[in-house]
Amino acid sequence: MLENKLNHDAGDALKAAFRRHASGVAVITTRSPEGAPVGFTATSMTSLGSNPALVTFNVARGSSSWPALSAATHLALHMLGGGNVELARKMAADHTKRFLDNDWKESEFGLPVFQDVTAVLFVKVREFHAIEQNAVFITEVVSGLMGSDDGALLYNQRGYFTPADTAL
Amino acid sequence: MLENKLNHDAGDALKAAFRRHASGVAVITTRSPEGAPVGFTATSMTSLGSNPALVTFNVARGSSSWPALSAATHLALHMLGGGNVELARKMAADHTKRFLDNDWKESEFGLPVFQDVTAVLFVKVREFHAIEQNAVFITEVVSGLMGSDDGALLYNQRGYFTPADTAL
Numbered sequence: 360m361l362e363n364k365l366n367h368d369a370g371d372a373l374k375a376a377f378r379r380h381a382s383g384v385a386v387i388t389t390r391s392p393e394g395a396p397v398g399f400t401a402t403s404m405t406s407l408g409s410n411p412a413l414v415t416f417n418v419a420r421g422s423s424s425w426p427a428l429s430a431a432t433h434l435a436l437h438m439l440g441g442g443n444v445e446l447a448r449k450m451a452a453d454h455t456k457r458f459l460d461n462d463w464k465e466s467e468f469g470l471p472v473f474q475d476v477t478a479v480l481f482v483k484v485r486e487f488h489a490i491e492q493n494a495v496f497i498t499e500v501v502s503g504l505m506g507s508d509d510g511a512l513l514y515n516q517r518g519y520f521t522p523a524d525t526a527l
Numbered sequence: 528m529l530e531n532k533l534n535h536d537a538g539d540a541l542k543a544a545f546r547r548h549a550s551g552v553a554v555i556t557t558r559s560p561e562g563a564p565v566g567f568t569a570t571s572m573t574s575l576g577s578n579p580a581l582v583t584f585n586v587a588r589g590s591s592s593w594p595a596l597s598a599a600t601h602l603a604l605h606m607l608g609g610g611n612v613e614l615a616r617k618m619a620a621d622h623t624k625r626f627l628d629n630d631w632k633e634s635e636f637g638l639p640v641f642q643d644v645t646a647v648l649f650v651k652v653r654e655f656h657a658i659e660q661n662a663v664f665i666t667e668v669v670s671g672l673m674g675s676d677d678g679a680l681l682y683n684q685r686g687y688f689t690p691a692d693t694a695l
Contacts, residue, residue, distance in 0.1 A: 372668055375646065379608065381679035408660060409542055411659055491575075501535075504532070506528060515690050520695060521690070523691045
């Protein structure tokens, strides 16, 4: 049952509540205007209807990817499986080391695409809305590639998991 | 590894890719202008920074909750645990039967709040953006309540799960 004690510290209440919420894990990549590969781990990616096929995600406008992302016309959205936990960690760590390994190739629209993921969607940016220090991106799917099936990667309680074997 | 076969059917590519993506499960409630409790299961809820504490979610504008939601000033966002799978199913089924049980109470801002969830955030609506037949809501946390801890409920491969016991 819910406690009676209302937490009026909004930031603390949000953090405490979202530690109890699981998120799917994705990697989003693009090219900078100068052509450099840019990307990051995102736990906010979600669909917004399939006709037209729209996908949204949130990003901090102070992030290292922001200059490239805010200028991008196309993105590659990577679905991650349990075998991709190191990719998820790498793409959330030092941004200068994210494309040093031989685990990605240039693909549609010249986008850098990690090869060992469970699915990729190529999208065009429709719009983004700046809100405080963040932005909500709205993108439209152009095409997709499937990889090998592997239990979905999720983030919960500050750790990475796959779903339990048995459905509820 | 990724297949070479690009799927140019955008809706089909989106559905196939998102079956490999896990989502946290939430229930969002409000009151209609006439005072009736209204709510639905959402798999798109995500945070947008903690200072200020913002939460976004997506909703179909054709849904039964839309008339109340589009007029609402405040909402209750419920985090669901593994023990709430029947609540998740109920709030995604026949909308006339969602508030017939004795599992909710009136709470802050007069909002209907399900009592046996893992956390609740009370939010005010800041803005929403209509996109095609859907909308992206941006809300700001006012306060929160914690419930009992219980493995997060997630939706994946068209079923409900909790995270596996062991982190990766």
